[in-house]
Amino acid sequence: MKIAVLSGKGGTGKTTVSNNLAINIKNTILIDTDVEEPNSHIFLKPDIEKIDSVFIGYPEVDMNKCNLCGKCGEFCRFNAIIPAKNSVVVFNESCHDCGGCAMVCPTNAITYKQREIGKIYSGKTKYDIDMKYGEINIGEMSGVRIIEEVKEKIKNEEIVIIDSPPGTACSTVAAVEGVDYAILVSEPTPFGVSDMKMVVEMLREMNIPFGLVINKAKLGDDEIYEYANNENIEILAEIPFNKEIAKLYANGELFSIHLKEYKEIFENIYSQILSKL
């Protein structure tokens, strides 16, 4: 079973929720697909046992074969390959490795080379669960390939918690694709609510059942409750704003380990999800 944890923007407590949830469910694996800024490993502190590189292809043109017909450039919707006067310009970082330009090239002038765009780290956490996280190399534009590869490394029988990238970008869609349930984490502030609406639309579009976890509850106003009520969105849990939680977070600790009364919140979230699937 796969459960994605999402948020409208960064810093709403998505990692807190996904990590605390993961350590309170037996036999889980947590994957952090926020490849631009993975931070679950800061809390879960895994011993990394394996590092895999993620590669992506890009075209290389043999100018002895190329007749500058222009077909590759017309095909590429990312403008990653542009036939010019005496050469064909290739922008490696823009290439999505779709393979199309080689297919349309009439002279077989195009072959693909591979380059590394990021890495996947796998290890055992000190909480007795496994985790994997992807990290994109600096300067790379799209982490979608890394996210897809992290997900491919997951076995079917595992219970997987997916810490997803914030917002509704391509990378978020890639992280959420194919999950059984999504947990949307939001703060009860006006900004939190407006960012969250976009995610709600995305999840509905993708036909993924979801529920809401309100972090730092009671800190803001009631808009989030009204919104959830009007939209028929179930509130799975509320995590209160609490100095002790904040302090543990700042120290890179997971609060449900230290504050046993919160353990129940996460066990509850999980049993509510199970009852719906």
Next chain:
Amino acid sequence: MKIAVSAKEVGLNGKIDDRFGRAEYYVIFDTETKEVKTVENSAKNESAGAGGKAVKVLGDENVNIILAPEVGPKAITALKAFEIEAYLYAGMGLNTVEDAINAFNEGKLIKANNATVEEHSGLRKA
């Protein structure tokens, strides 16, 4: 020699544009025949790589020189491949296409050898 100017409006009296890859038009002036032609920038709505594609539009028109506000790194690479030189008018207070061409003829514009703006700077914020 053909000189293209990044423009918001058509013709020599048109306003210059403050973007290159996502400019509305390119006004092309042929220094030999004195002919003026305005082409629409078909790259302006591309979701990615507008700068490179815009250069192709100019290359297809056999442009030799482009007068532009600033150019990004991809555009520079593509300009080299199409053997087009770029001269920059950002911050010079120029108004029309004709102004830009005059400034170029008077040697006031600086030639771009490297990217003068960061990548993606022409993208509108969503």
